Amino acid sequence: MYNKRSERTEISALGEFGLIKRITKDIPVKNTSTIKGIGDDAAVIDNTNKVTLLSSDMLIEGVNFDLVYFPLKHLGYKAAVINFSDIFAMNGQPTQITVNIAVSNRFAVEAIEEIYAGIQLACNHYNVDFVGGDTSTSPHSLFLSVSVVGQADKDEVVYRNGAKENDLLCVSGDLGSAYMGMLILEREKQAFKANPDVQPDLSGQDYLLERQLKPETRADILRILREAKVKPTSMIDVSDGLASEILHLSTESKTGCNLYEEKLPIDFKTEETAKEFNIAPTVAALSGGEDYELLFTIDQKDYEKIKDIPEISIIGHMTDIKSSANLISHDGKVAPLTAQGWDALLDLEKNPEKKKKQEGNQENEDKKQ
Amino acid sequence: MYNKRSERTEISALGEFGLIKRITKDIPVKNTSTIKGIGDDAAVIDNTNKVTLLSSDMLIEGVNFDLVYFPLKHLGYKAAVINFSDIFAMNGQPTQITVNIAVSNRFAVEAIEEIYAGIQLACNHYNVDFVGGDTSTSPHSLFLSVSVVGQADKDEVVYRNGAKENDLLCVSGDLGSAYMGMLILEREKQAFKANPDVQPDLSGQDYLLERQLKPETRADILRILREAKVKPTSMIDVSDGLASEILHLSTESKTGCNLYEEKLPIDFKTEETAKEFNIAPTVAALSGGEDYELLFTIDQKDYEKIKDIPEISIIGHMTDIKSSANLISHDGKVAPLTAQGWDALLDLEKNPEKKKKQEGNQENEDKKQ
Numbered sequence: 001m002y003n004k005r006s007e008r009t010e011i012s013a014l015g016e017f018g019l020i021k022r023i024t025k026d027i028p029v030k031n032t033s034t035i036k037g038i039g040d041d042a043a044v045i046d047n048t049n050k051v052t053l054l055s056s057d058m059l060i061e062g063v064n065f066d067l068v069y070f071p072l073k074h075l076g077y078k079a080a081v082i083n084f085s086d087i088f089a090m091n092g093q094p095t096q097i098t099v100n101i102a103v104s105n106r107f108a109v110e111a112i113e114e115i116y117a118g119i120q121l122a123c124n125h126y127n128v129d130f131v132g133g134d135t136s137t138s139p140h141s142l143f144l145s146v147s148v149v150g151q152a153d154k155d156e157v158v159y160r161n162g163a164k165e166n167d168l169l170c171v172s173g174d175l176g177s178a179y180m181g182m183l184i185l186e187r188e189k190q191a192f193k194a195n196p197d198v199q200p201d202l203s204g205q206d207y208l209l210e211r212q213l214k215p216e217t218r219a220d221i222l223r224i225l226r227e228a229k230v231k232p233t234s235m236i237d238v239s240d241g242l243a244s245e246i247l248h249l250s251t252e253s254k255t256g257c258n259l260y261e262e263k264l265p266i267d268f269k270t271e272e273t274a275k276e277f278n279i280a281p282t283v284a285a286l287s288g289g290e291d292y293e294l295l296f297t298i299d300q301k302d303y304e305k306i307k308d309i310p311e312i313s314i315i316g317h318m319t320d321i322k323s324s325a326n327l328i329s330h331d332g333k334v335a336p337l338t339a340q341g342w343d344a345l346l347d348l349e350k351n352p353e354k355k356k357k358q359e360g361n362q363e364n365e366d367k368k369q
Numbered sequence: 370m371y372n373k374r375s376e377r378t379e380i381s382a383l384g385e386f387g388l389i390k391r392i393t394k395d396i397p398v399k400n401t402s403t404i405k406g407i408g409d410d411a412a413v414i415d416n417t418n419k420v421t422l423l424s425s426d427m428l429i430e431g432v433n434f435d436l437v438y439f440p441l442k443h444l445g446y447k448a449a450v451i452n453f454s455d456i457f458a459m460n461g462q463p464t465q466i467t468v469n470i471a472v473s474n475r476f477a478v479e480a481i482e483e484i485y486a487g488i489q490l491a492c493n494h495y496n497v498d499f500v501g502g503d504t505s506t507s508p509h510s511l512f513l514s515v516s517v518v519g520q521a522d523k524d525e526v527v528y529r530n531g532a533k534e535n536d537l538l539c540v541s542g543d544l545g546s547a548y549m550g551m552l553i554l555e556r557e558k559q560a561f562k563a564n565p566d567v568q569p570d571l572s573g574q575d576y577l578l579e580r581q582l583k584p585e586t587r588a589d590i591l592r593i594l595r596e597a598k599v600k601p602t603s604m605i606d607v608s609d610g611l612a613s614e615i616l617h618l619s620t621e622s623k624t625g626c627n628l629y630e631e632k633l634p635i636d637f638k639t640e641e642t643a644k645e646f647n648i649a650p651t652v653a654a655l656s657g658g659e660d661y662e663l664l665f666t667i668d669q670k671d672y673e674k675i676k677d678i679p680e681i682s683i684i685g686h687m688t689d690i691k692s693s694a695n696l697i698s699h700d701g702k703v704a705p706l707t708a709q710g711w712d713a714l715l716d717l718e719k720n721p722e723k724k725k726k727q728e729g730n731q732e733n734e735d736k737k738q
Binding site: 035036039040041042043044045046047048049051052053054055056057058060061062063064085086087089090092096098099100102131132133134136137138139140141143145147148149150154157159160161235236237252 | 404405408409410411412413414415416417418420421422423424425426427429430431432433454455456458459461465467468469471500501502503505506507508509510512514516517518519523526528529530604605606621
């Protein structure tokens with residue numbers, strides 16, 4: 001995935017101040033709002049005439065990723081991007097991040113540099129300044145906690161709670177692919193453990209793997225919507241799975257929702273792979289999570305403006321709160337939408353075989369407040 | 370330290386959404402700048418006409434604290450306060466925090482509630498809004514990562530790099546006490562391990578223990594300085610130890626510094642306890658860390674305004690860069706000020722006996738970028 005570097009410098013050889021100096025050198029400042037980046041007690045940000053958006057997300061080894069198959073550079077990239085995604089989901093622009101990292105001394109300096117290279121790559125790609133953070137030792141797992149600040153015009157911010165009855169429910173891109181990527185990686189890991197001579201078979205899986213290992217967030221969708229002069233009435237990013245996010249929007253907006261199974265955007269590769277794993281593609285789409293697509297509602301009057309945008313699917317509509325949230329299946333059956341807690345997934349983590357049989361809703365193990 | 374609650378609710382009994390609901394209920398919003406707190410993809414903050422300050426710090430079980438003697442409520446309090454301290458060190462007012470927490474399932478819901486109760490207590494005390502974050506499982510250690518946003522008038526921000534030659538070097542409060550508190554707790558832990566029938570002897574140690582377990586940050590000093598019409602030329606909070614922070618100020622400001630041992634503010638209890646542990650009190654003050662006092666420089670012309678403030682000690686003055694940073698000892702000897710990296714402390718953690726013999730500079734194991 002990336003060129004592995006052959007040097008190995010022990011962290012102790014640099015000392016921690018040396019390490020910080022090394023990972024924070026050549027970090028450019030791109031936003032005029034960044035008055036002071038790395039190097040003081042706090043970053044200083046000028047957000048005059050805008051509101052400031054703040055969010056925070058973490059990735060933990062053994063919970064959110066497995067270093068057996070997760071390249072460190074990708075990990076850094078993903079840690080940054082999933083935070084940017086929260087700011088885009090408010091219809092804002094991420095501008096600064098801080099990164100807290102805790103590593104055990106089994107990591108070499110070069111490994112930590114790979115993580116920061118990934119973070120920096122994401123920052124460059126999304127025009128965000130890396131402005132500080134904290135580094136520490138960790139007794140066991142690698143721990144990455146990122147906070148992001150963004151900005152938006154006050155009247156442009158889109159909350160979770162603005163959906164109205166009859167609003168159209170829309171989602172960008174396709175769903176379930178990141179989860180399929182994870183299942184493939186887990187399968188190859190198990191195969192490798194069973195027989196280390198077998199090389200992992202990842203051919204033809206680029207799309208699904210990239211969705212898991214190097215997700216992007218949908219800044220482009222916000223641009224498209226602005227150009228179409230559509231402001232969503234509510235919005236959220238799909239990190240925990242579509243079902244869970246729909247329930248957030250309806251609960252916060254005090255509406256119900258009808259979601260149509262036939263409208264779910266599922267990539268051909270996702271469908272094919274889900275079937276291989278004996279999982280209904282709809283379950284992957286509803287509960288896979290980590291898609292980092294944008295789920296939003298628009299007023300019906302905006303239908304004409306978005307109906308021909310290929311990157312956006314209309315998957316349902318909001319109803320009155322008494323009707324609650326429902327899935328209308330291919331055969332017209334109506335079933336309540338449900339989202340399970342992290343317990344379900346923890347159970348799956350311990351028992352990977354169960355994944356193949358799982359037919360109910362699943363969710364990721366971390367939740368935003 | 371706090372009333373231990375007798376209930377034990379397993380996290381699995383609530384599910385994670387239930388847990389979030391429980392720990393985030395009744396969280397008030399106190400700052401008018403908090404437009405949206407918990408419950409969306411990002412918090413929304415109105416900082417019009419002010420600059421936004423952003424900082425981030427973490428506490429990790431087994432590195433920064435030991436749950437054998439660290440009450441969870443205090444832990445939450447400290448995690449919040451050490452972050453506020455970074456904003457005060459910029460001469461700003463902390464206004465919002467996000468909290469990322471990762472816990473293993475050996476913790477009951479009540480334990481997590483204790484942590485959040487401590488965070489909330491600190492927020493109430495310092496008038497800060499808790500506006501979001503992320504919760505996750507952790508395979509091993511408890512992780513607490515806090516990010517803080519603050520605000521300040523643009524021309525009131527004090528950076529690390531503003532000290533000039535001949536500026537006076539000042540510090541608030543006293544130094545080395547939090548480190549002594551930690552040594553006492555470690556000693557009692559070892560004694561308890563050796564003989565569980567022996568009750569810990571913590572009598573008369575309230576001040577040192579509180580400095581370690583429930584530190585406060587010096588918002589009062591900023592108020593005093595404003596009232597005295599003194600704006601520091603540079604400022605930093607003492608988290609890693611005085612020596613390390615002085616080196617930050619001089620390096621960033623491109624000055625040297627003379628620090629006078631006889632001027633170091635050391636509490637009687639700190640001195641007494643340091644001697645018990647066979648540590649020079651000066652070493653405790655220089656390298657103990659976690660004091661969360663404010664270290665700052667002022668122009669010589671402001672001397673009269675601060676000389677009678679009991680909470681502020683003038684401990685030295687800045688010199689030209691060629692003279693570098695020096696410690697002038699009681700007997701007039703001049704020695705270069707040095708700060709070791711985390712390796713030194715890690716070494717000490719592994720070998721507590723060495724602590725008693727350690728005469729060089731020591732530092733905490735986490736460093737701010």
